[in-house]
Amino acid sequence: MKTINVKINGENYTREINEDMRLLDFIRDELKLYGTKEGCGEGECGACTVIMDGVTVNSCMVMAFQANNKEILTIEGMEDEKGLHPIQQAFLDEGAVQCGFCIPGMVLSAKALLDKNPKPSRKEIKEGISGNLCRCTGYNKIVDSIEKASQYLEGEDQ
Template structure:
């Protein structure tokens, strides 16, 4: 099968890769670029474990044809931390015990990042809406919500 050329800005750096026309973005990220932080579970846009940011907005990378990323910015969980230092959201997840089995964590972080970029001081309801497309099958939502609120400038009421 012939391939097509995809050029995108991935985690801040321009990347060019030959992709199958039928490849989904998550396949290119995981299998070709070896960025395995992004997970796949349902493959149907129901669980959010494959969430990445496309031009700053959360999308299900299992449903996005890779070639839709042409010329656009993609941010994956690998792009969150700066060298030697975790992103404030990652620190908050660790501090609050918001990581259980960990499988939903990359997607949760990306949805949370998109929220805090738009709205640094969200309410609990806004956090819950923002992560409504991300399922945690450990059902550890309370700690995830607390961590996101904490990472914002919001004072968590205890």
């Protein structure tokens, strides 16, 4: 067993973990945060996307011990006391959610994109979510909602 300290969604956790545990298993099985999904388990689908120290990573491709002293945001950390994050609201408003399995990863990739580039072009949005597969293939509405989220966030800043 190995002890790690991780800050997840603003909260500090000190836990004993198995050496062979992936970050994805730590988030789901230890912390019971089930919003992070396992799709392919090999970095193709992006369903397990989380934001670690400001950038998106596939949590199926990070070992839990590597997250020691890192700061992580999962889909559960997007909402605050005021309610849904504007990106989540935009996904609802545009009707971008079908089966929903890819959505936590999509929303986090959208957040990382908009944090770095608040007014992305459609091409940049597609590039930003190119590591997230939607098997319902509802990509157009997902791109629409990220455009809308960009407007919501701009309005919030003013």
